[in-house]
Amino acid sequence: MPPTRAARRPAATELPAEPTQARRFGKARTAQSTALLEDYAELIADLLASGGEARPTDIARRLGVSHATAIKTIARLKREGLATARPYRGVFLTEAGEALAARVKSRHRLVVDLLRAVGVPSEAAEQDAEGIEHHVSDTTLLAFGRFLKAHG
Amino acid sequence: MPPTRAARRPAATELPAEPTQARRFGKARTAQSTALLEDYAELIADLLASGGEARPTDIARRLGVSHATAIKTIARLKREGLATARPYRGVFLTEAGEALAARVKSRHRLVVDLLRAVGVPSEAAEQDAEGIEHHVSDTTLLAFGRFLKAHG
DNA sequence: AACTAAATGTAGCCTAGGCTACACTTTGGC
DNA sequence: GCCAAAGTGTAGCCTAGGCTACATTTAGTT
Numbered sequence A, B: 001m002p003p004t005r006a007a008r009r010p011a012a013t014e015l016p017a018e019p020t021q022a023r024r025f026g027k028a029r030t031a032q033s034t035a036l037l038e039d040y041a042e043l044i045a046d047l048l049a050s051g052g053e054a055r056p057t058d059i060a061r062r063l064g065v066s067h068a069t070a071i072k073t074i075a076r077l078k079r080e081g082l083a084t085a086r087p088y089r090g091v092f093l094t095e096a097g098e099a100l101a102a103r104v105k106s107r108h109r110l111v112v113d114l115l116r117a118v119g120v121p122s123e124a125a126e127q128d129a130e131g132i133e134h135h136v137s138d139t140t141l142l143a144f145g146r147f148l149k150a151h152g
Numbered sequence C: 001a002a003c004t005a006a007a008t009g010t011a012g013c014c015t016a017g018g019c020t021a022c023a024c025t026t027t028g029g030c
Numbered sequence D: 001g002c003c004a005a006a007g008t009g010t011a012g013c014c015t016a017g018g019c020t021a022c023a024t025t026t027a028g029t030t
Helices: A019-051 A056-063 A067-079 A095-117 A122-135 A138-150 B019-051 B056-063 B067-079 B095-117 B122-135 B138-150
Strands: A083-085 A091-093 B083-085 B091-093
Touching: A019 A056, A019 A067, A019 A083, A019 A091, A019 A095, A019 A122, A019 B019, A019 B056, A019 B122, A056 A067, A056 B019, A067 A083, A091 A095, A095 A122, A095 A138, A122 B019, A122 B122, A122 B138, A138 B122, B019 B056, B019 B067, B019 B083, B019 B091, B019 B095, B019 B122, B056 B067, B067 B083, B091 B095, B095 B122, B095 B138
Parallel strands: none
Antiparallel strands: A083 A091, B083 B091
16 A cells, blocks of 8 residues: 655644534535525515515515515525516415425524523614524524523 | 606505615625635634644635635635735734634624523534624624623 | 506626636655 | 655636616506
């Protein structure tokens, strides 16, 4: 067998390949990729519930993006089986989409409530929850619920 | 003046343009764009402190990406004035980069500590903090600090 | 019924952040 | 002092998610 030749610099601290950190970052990355879909699903559910219609322009306005961007993302929602839409006829959620929206909505509430419970002002709590919620695991969510039940 | 002609459908609930929600989403989006730079800065600071050298391959391994991806992001760090690097000679942080790394590190600790304080298991706290930390505003951070001081 | 504003859809461009494949430097071991 | 392995860099591709500009459809007013 060819003997392992060069090993280069002493590798400083000689960490054990550190797969833990890599795994964590990887998870955070994937969470980020589903975040937008979650926001869309939640918003569409909201619009359908309150106004009866979810139109691309409304969605775009609420999210602060151009209508073209909204339409592109709606196309992705369709590809992922979360929504249905026919040209010029508004957007609707599939069962999977509804389920996602419901999960996201309750998670959002829980995150906002927890932030406020630890003393974060309402305005900041709402703002930060928008970004935070997508990175909260089920385990953490459960802990939040318990905490709120105890100190409510 | 040309009288406003068509108004289309009744606009359902007639919300007041809702700029608040759009602003929130926009902020969450921008936070996301700086998240990666923050992670790199923190990791580079760590490597420099513990091993004396921050090399692209080490960074890539720790983050779980290919070395090519790491190098591309390092180029972006340089463009943004957060790091310096000469070919085959490792990566270093500018003053701005060091400052960012320090902020990120302390914020990370605070987030993990808060999660654990409300009952999140350590492993989940570390995992979720990786994603959450980038979306925590100064206001919220302050509240976290106060909470921890009170319930320590 | 026609006209026109608004909404919708399409095309094409950009950046960030992934990847693989290939080329070039460095450096430790012999 | 060679030389190959490991590290580094480059090129080119992909997707997501932004954008603007332009084309098409819908529907309210007259």
